[in-house]
Amino acid sequence: MGLSNIEELDAMHIDVLRELGNIGSGNAASSLASFMGKEINIDVPNVRILDFNEVADYIGGPEKIVMGLLVDTIEDLKGMILYIFDDDFVKSVVKVFFDKDFESFSELSEMEISAFNEIGNIMASSYVNAIGSMTGMKIDISTPSIAVDMAGAILSYPTAKFAEIGNKVLFIDDSFGIGSTLERVKSNMILVPEMDSLNNLFTRLGVM
């Protein structure tokens, strides 16, 4: 018997997802550190199961302008990862990489955007690799795509795409310190697995 809807997750399932979130985020942070050539320290991530409609409020309201970076996960774990980077995160990365002061999202150059593409790629790959090595699942990711817009509009993509499997998502917020001089920044990650894949994952981990 598998789950047919994310709302059927019980406390044990959620604990397992939390733990995967912790390990995946740790992996992602260390890959990011070697890519950026800076020390990155990361707090234990917060892993929550949220309603889609709570997510926008959680990241600053539906009209807050953010960068959304989307990758599809394919093979054994089908689904989607959406990173939400706010202006503080973008500011830190632009400072570290390009030694520039970030003014606004509309002034990001193509080269700067492509750096975020690469960051998303690295974070998502190391995240799914962590899950893959724990579960024996083969997981790959698509090329990332980026949108800079109102948070609510960006979130409409996963909300609509995954409406049939429920209103809940796995929401992970990572708090980073990049380098030594910069303040802590947050990156938010939303993971939405398809139900068949999620059932497969739980079976492999022996919690089904």
Place this chain on the structure above:
Amino acid sequence: MGMVTIGISDLNIATPPNILVTYALGSCIGICLHDKAHNIGGLAHIMLPSSKEATKASDNLRRYADTGIEELVNLLKSKGVLVSSLTAKIAGGAQMFQTNCSTFNIGARNITAVKQVLAKYRIPIIAEDTGLNFGRTVFFDVATGVMQVKSVNQGVVNL
């Protein structure tokens, strides 16, 4: 003047001086219906094209273009509005991400569905700001029938 906020998969009606508002439409569509003579209007924020996609009886039917518009029309009718006196303005239906998975352009499917449902009711669409790849916030002034669309790069447009 009060703001009546419409959330995702929700709808409501208002009379002057109230303004109906819905924030950050992406692939979703805001449908503003207006009866100038009766000075009343309604706004629905739909997320998906068809209630045939509903999987559970408990699904919120305001989520879908067909059932959402139907409920809004019925709500206006219950206030004495004739369907034949309604006009529509619509906004949203963007494709927020250019993904490899091109079959999933829910914004375009929503636009098509909304137009079909409004055609079924013979409600003319007198203004629209739909498609493309950006988010939109909609303010609908039921006193004037003006739909104000706000977006990050295009600023404010009155339709």
